[in-house]
Amino acid sequence: MNLETVIEKHALKNAIDHDGKANAKAVFPKVISEFPEVKNQVKEVMQKIELILKNVNKLGDGDQKIKLLKIDPSMLEKRKPEIKELKLENVQGKVVMRYAPNPNAGMHIGNARAALLNDFFVKKYGGKFILRYDDTDPKNENKKPNKQAYKQIENDLNWLGVEISEIQYASKRLGKYYTIFEELIKKSKAYICTCESEEWKDLRRTGAACTCRSNSIYENKRKWNMMLFGDFKQGTAVARLKTDMKFRDPAQRDWVCFRIVNKPNHPITKNKHTVWPLLDFASAVDDHDFGVTHILRGQDLVISERRQNWLYSYLHWNYPLVITYGHMGVEGAGTFSKSLMSKGITKKKYSGWNDPQLPMITSYARRGFHPESIKKMIIEIGLTGGKINISEDMLSSYNKKIIDHDAKRYFFVKNHQRHLMKDVNQEITVPNHPTNPTLGERKINVKGKVYISKDDVQFLKKTVDCRLIDFANVKLVKKGELKLSTRQEIKKEMQKIQWVSSGEKCEVINKEKVVKGLVEESVLKEKIGTVMQFVRYGFVRLDKKKPLTFVFAHK
Template sequence: MDDDLRDRVRAEAETHALYNALKHGSDPEVGAIMGPLMGENPDFRPHGDEIPGVVAPVVAEVSGMDDDERRARLLELDPESVEELEAEDEEEDAVLPDLPNADEYDEIRMRLAPNPNGPWHLGSARMPAVIGTYKELYDGWMLCRFDDTDPETKRPDLDAYDEIIDAIEYLGFEPDEVLKASDRVETYYDHARDLIELEGAYTCSCPAEHFRSLKADAEPCEHRDKSVETVREEFEAMVDGDYSDGEMVLRVKTDIEHKNPALRDFVAFRMVDTPHPRPEAEQYRAWPMLDFQSGIDDHLTGVTHIVRGIDLQDSAKRQQFVYDYFGWEYPEVVHWGHVQIDAYDVPMSTSTIKARIDDGALTGWDDPRAPTLASVKRRGIRGEAIVDAMVDLGVSTSNVDLAMSSIYANNRDLIDDDADRRFLVRDAAESDADGRDRLPSGSVESFALAGDTPDAGHPPLHPNHEDRGDRDVPASGGVLLEADDVPAEGERVWLKGFGCVRRDGDALAWVGTDIALVREENVPVVHWVGAGDDEHVRVRLRTMDGDVVGYAEPGYADYDVDDVVQFERVGFARFDAAPADGDEFVAFYAHP
């Protein structure tokens, strides 16, 4: 190793050691910085045996500094890395706002209240992300209560109960208790009976349009002053299923002249002719409305804090009337605005997604084009990445936008260190109906190798972890390149992990392995695979904008389902399936 190279190694090692020490709040170690050092400086690798001896004294010097000295020195050497560290510190310090009056409760008890009318879309993740995080912050208690008391308009999907629990676990949380509202109908009946005895409810057979007109004019209907005995009898007839849909409802008696018409004598129970899909609940015809059912359950399960959308402000006010009748204290409420997520053409609507699946536009809830948790999970995106992005939105009452790029950035931080690198040469894209290809693609071109070339390339499995070794990419049958990477006649490219070659007609002539060509002469670095039949495997990469097919290096066949690799210059992808017939491996594209 000459003196110039030795000085470069010392300088790079000092920067890495300072950054490592400040990032982790501890003294650096030689082994911890060797991977990044060698990964970012390929020309150091031929001197791998000598490098640790140069690095060790530098690490010892940094270990003798305090944090102020380390930060000041790193600011001299690499100001941008100090800014990066400060940004990370700010992110770590950012937490959700304190829950209102939290110190007045012995235990913080919160609930998720999903409607199981289908698997969750991405927007649904905000509720468990925030409530689960609050549970952890306060060492609290979390209920998952399925609000499934609408067997018709938002008819429950029997598979969705387990799918939603799986989604909560995917996001990294576990409910302390799980309830189904449809198992608790008798409880709601009992509380309705109590409310009737308190003269807080009455049965009403007004046609819906007629009552709507009366309510708008702040006028009571003729049924409002029925005797308790009559109301009791008619409610029991509702329970017995003696009325059909629309014939009779039970209303909570509020203030018929309330300034907000939505709060005037609202419906607590209605008749539904359609049987519930759950066998345990199919006998019921009188079903509670969500505001009544949810309000009763929140009290009975001891919920202290409710997080709900700003559009549900009236729900809290309706429920407050019921709580006042019973003499209960209403939970604390935090309202937030809607979240919108970019990058998808399909709306975040359970009914819309289901319709797209039914008409064949999507292959299922885990189609990469679907804005669902099942989809991003299959793409190899970790639940933690979604939770962090959702928590960062806070709980503002304003509507907020979430860029998928923030989820991708979070996920990249989580998976990059473990993801092996592999080559995928893209042959063609099978576009979606709109003809869009997110990933560039073109026909693959094959070239023979001329001259005294190696039989294989040996790029590292991971540029930051030299200890993991190199991979063998065979090239005895020539190489395949993407059309955009093919050099013009007489021009050169650097085949990553192989060396430099020059275009000579239908062949690539060997130039050598002098890395200075890349650094000083701007020779482009490209990925590639061997052209021989046994030197690559066929891969179908499923993306948000259609399938991309191509050829991966043969080592890709050794992975297992759920393994994530980074196809260099393409992006991260999750191994989904090995070929059943020896044809194509299937991978799902995660993100760049």
């Protein structure tokens, strides 16, 4: 962490603790205790502090917290009692909550937020977590459910530690939806509309009703049965809920409950049904039927509640309590659009759904993220109503705190280049972790040569000592050859160079880049899936042994 960041960190903390306004005199000693080398530059440091303070004090409380979370989340943990407790209103006994993904792909980190928050409340209050597959849109190519995605979503949820109490498939409940719709026809609250779609939209715009709206219950029942028996072609008839054609919000005027999809080729029900409910209808029925007590919903879906309220009032049902939350952007995490991801996979831009460039849960798992890091971050962000922007760096800092203590260190150099060390033949012992002795140590033989990164070759000099980390001070003899220096004491200003004595060629996949290098051979005894740190490079996960491949997590 550089001086500016340390100042910003303490300024943010001080501001959060003092109604959003940080005090330079209070920040100064904190900075000095962390950065003692500047303690004699009081004036310069104070100037820097004051400059940074100006910007920090301009931010609102929420932004200050988000910024501090990005720099050092532990600074906020220390004042946990003041983080607003995540709770639900109106809990009577147990809660029933649902997570309702469309199984067109596995989960990305935005989906994980919804799932983890639901899981959090179910565990907090006791109750049920229902996984409800919202799989009733076989028409739209981008949204069409696919068989592997069902299993993938369950795997993702299991990996995240979400406890699923019950699994429901909307596509298996079409009969139930039909029954409810027939009830609405009988109440004269629904009708079959055979108008041409553009024509109907024109009517909606002006608030006028089409002629179908005044058809008799009998006529509607007849046409509904025609729909079910396949007597209408796709696009020639829809089933509508009767709301109010003059209602101020046009999106709520007589909305569509069912439409016809020819040859849906649905992964579960194949071509058994051609009349499919729209999301708002199916989820409204299910929430009632499953006894859902609380719904967490993205702000972009507020319209659903408004539409569904018509149906709930016609059927005398009680709407669950809805808690809306704002959109979460994740800077540096790639696209959240599953159709873009899918296109990228087809075009080989991504190797698959677990490509490290993607913000999918499987991608994070493959990179060696611990599920707890995602969970902790999501729960600490909580249910903010507004739009929030976090970054992948923030997630990385949560993860680092979790994995660092148990991640063994290994030597790795990228773009390795051999250097002879003719006079050397020795065995050295290095710890597997700088501060965790339980991880043990390992022996490394250095015999006649070392490999260092091409990037570090520039530092090697004939006249100046460099430090081969954990090994020895060396000087350049000539291009491609080193020798041990006569002086072996380690000095602060010395250039430190990572090295490998003899190793295995490997690749590290770092998002869109593939870095080639050499890793010490003892890594081969690790199991696939092990998360470790390549010293001075970053945390990686062993992805496969043939060819030896690692996936980069973060610094």
